[in-house]
Amino acid sequence: MKIAIKEIAKIDIKDISDLFNKKEDPEEEFNAALSSLIPDNERLVIFIDELDRCRPTYAVKLHERVQHFFDNEKITFVFSVNLLELRNTIKKFYGANFDGDRYLDRFFDVIIPIPDPD
Numbered sequence: 001m002k003i004a005i006k007e008i009a010k011i012d013i014k015d016i017s018d019l020f021n022k023k024e025d026p027e028e029e030f031n032a033a034l035s036s037l038i039p040d041n042e043r044l045v046i047f048i049d050e051l052d053r054c055r056p057t058y059a060v061k062l063h064e065r066v067q068h069f070f071d072n073e074k075i076t077f078v079f080s081v082n083l084l085e086l087r088n089t090i091k092k093f094y095g096a097n098f099d100g101d102r103y104l105d106r107f108f109d110v111i112i113p114i115p116d117p118d
Contacts, residue, residue, distance in 0.1 A: 027068050038074045045076045052085035056092040079108070091118060 038044050048066070051059050069075050087100035094103075 003039070026062050031069060031072055034069075035072060043076055044075055045078060047078045047080065049080040051079060052081040052083075052089060054089070056089045057087050058085070060093045063107065071108070 007086075034044075049058075051062065054062070066077060070077065083104065087104065089102055091098050092099040
């Protein structure tokens, strides 16, 4: 079978099996590549605004994707959101009995409330 595949498809089956046996994590590779673009002693600050106004599915999925970069010391995320609305969005996605506060507490280290304008 190996000889037939090699002759017909002009590829070595070992090359294909090597692709499937790779243990590399694409997210980890992307995170490392992103970190390599940030100069030493510098930081990348990413602002995410109005996440609370997005469709619940989009907001939750974006939030969950971004969380993979939270442990990167060179990247800081700043979310500008209405927490009450974001909690409601989380509840719409996971269900009315889901604890949106507890969920968001896992993601946000510091919450700075902005007072209403006079």
